[in-house]
Each structure stands twice: as structure tokens, then as C-alpha cells.
Amino acid sequence: QVQLVESGGGVVQPGGSLRLSCAASGFTFSSYGMHWVRQAPGKGLEWLAFIWYTGTNEYYADSVKGRFTISRDNSKNTLYLQMNSLRVEDTAVFYCAKDRGGSTMRGSEIWGQGTMVTVSS
């Protein structure tokens, strides 16, 4: 079935790094744009980044630009989020999501269950 499974979350100290992965199955991964979205405890959804189906274009929220990098490996059906210079305020559940489009943000019909990232000393 169509599925996204995130992994790589955990506890990291402020200033540290973490790489999240999102394994896709059940659809043609290489045909769709992909997002990362997070939800901090008690807060709403926050969009973080989007990558085209080709992997050639990336877009970021100001809050993570320069610190986070979205990437994909279409041969492995996997999306990544490299997170550097992590801050306490980055603590959240991180979701990957499949867009309906390949290079436009038309709406995300498939979401993973999320992976928790805690930034704490």
C-alpha cells in the first residue's frame, strides 16, 4: 500500500546534527514532490522544506534555511532531511509528506506517522 515511514529521530544536544529519512513505497516516488513538516509540542503544523520530483530544486522556510537540507535518492525511494546547528526550539515531531504534484505544492495526500526529535542538553 501507499506508505511513508520516517526514521532517524532521537535526542540530540543543542548545536548537534541529525539526519532524518523517509522511506516511500506503493507509488512512483520519482514522480512526486516531497515535503518535510513539523509540529512542536502544543503548536501547529509548520512547513519546513519542499523538493521537486527530480531533486533539482529545493525550497525552505526561513526558520530552517541554511541549517536544514532536504534531499532525495530516487533510486532508493527515500527522502532525507539533514539537520545541523539544532536548537531547543527545533524539538518537534517531523513528518514527511507526498505532494500531489511533481514541482508545485498542490496539497499533500500521503503523510508519514512522524518521528520525534528532541533537542536538549
Add this chain to the structure above:
Amino acid sequence: QSALTQPASVSGSPGQSITISCTGTSGDVGGYNYVSWYQHHPGKAPKLMIYEVSYRPSGVSNRFSGSKSGNTASLTISGLQAEDEADYYCSSYTSISTLVFGGGTKLTVL
């Protein structure tokens, strides 16, 4: 990019209709027909309820409908049911090629 503006909470009785508004600017909601609505139950993955302002994905009840006028989009739920109780978020594509979410609306079914 500022978050889109949604009411913090709305409520309704079973069988009633409610509408959740989502106000942005001409640089997001008003400028593009890429407004989506998501239903989010705590601890679960968000679910797409409406895309491109007014289209329903396969499997979503026709009790859910979306519209837009100027810089404000709206989600209407008719025939309210207990299972509709959840958080609802709007999102929009923006003029700087980003996506922005609303702050979220907690729907309570009385």
C-alpha cells in the same frame, strides 16, 4: 512568511454545519488556487481533506467542502459528526515558492 489566520476554535452540535476561515494575503491565498485543508487528530498523521481550494480527494466525505473569496479561504463541514472533532489546518502556496500553514482551528463537536 507569516502564518495564515484561522480562528483558534469553533464548535457545533451533531448535524449542524460549521465554517472555518483562513485569511492570508494576495501573496498566498488570494494569489493562487493552491489552498489545502488538513484534518489532524493528535498522535496521527494529518489527512488531506481539500486541495486546490475546493477539490476533495478520493474517500473524503462530501460533507466537507472548500471555497475562496479574495484573500480568505473557507472550509465548511455539514452534517457535523462526532468523528469530525479534530484540529484543522489550511495551507497555501506563496509568491516566494514556499508553503504556509494556518495556526490551526480546534473543532469541538458538542
